[in-house]
Amino acid sequence: MKIASFNINGIKARLPALMDWLDEAQPDVAILQEIKSIDENFPREAFEDKGYNVETHGQKSFNGVALLSKLPLEDVTHGLPGDADDEQARYIEATVVGDHAVRICGLYLPNGNPVPGPKYDYKLAWMDRLRTRAEELLADEMPFLMAGDYNIIPQPEDAARPQDWVDDALFRPESREAWRKIVNLGLTEAFRARNQASEHYTFWDFQRGAWQRNDGIRIDHFLLSPECADLLTDCQIDKDVRGREKPSDHVPIWVELAA
């Protein structure tokens, strides 16, 4: 089973590019972030025509996540537990049943800039809630993965110019510590498990010719539970998507599971 994650930065602007990539990559499941659309305006028929089941958790203008799956999406839940007052649409879960049942958690983790400030406080609090949710799922012992735009640069080798990010919410020590607290529950970071070399990125800013200079960062990640990591056979980044017509600033990352 091929499961991909892609921050599309606006479904309306990205629909043609997203369709082309789906045709070519043929993921069984696609986890989308930043749909920037309310549920009612999401072009679900375009995906249903390709054989995908569609679940969205959207809001007006900002954020928004979605799941596309060729297999049925079961037990869908919207929103990250732990704060009833949180109105930002950044999290969705569903179970996909192939040879194994896998719980799919799609997330768009807050950016957090500027540091310090309320947006950074929200990011760290959100990561605390995500860790709590991971603990709950680990207790269930069903295979699960948490995938999406984490807005976290885990290590210096995950940025072309790490010195540019030392004061940024994506790379601050507190952010990386919160990331490690989640990973160290016993989750496997799929890309690092399958690829040792540096200079692999998933995001290049629209500004300053970042793509042309390969000034990228690796901030889109898959975290796998132990039972899910046992099924992992591959993890790759579709880098070339960034060089196409009307690209997102992110590119897809995907895992192959023996599930």
Next chain:
DNA sequence: ATGGTGGGGATCCCA
């Protein structure tokens, strides 16, 4: 130190 680009949707916010 500044502003560079892009999406959404409203004349500014977010990244």
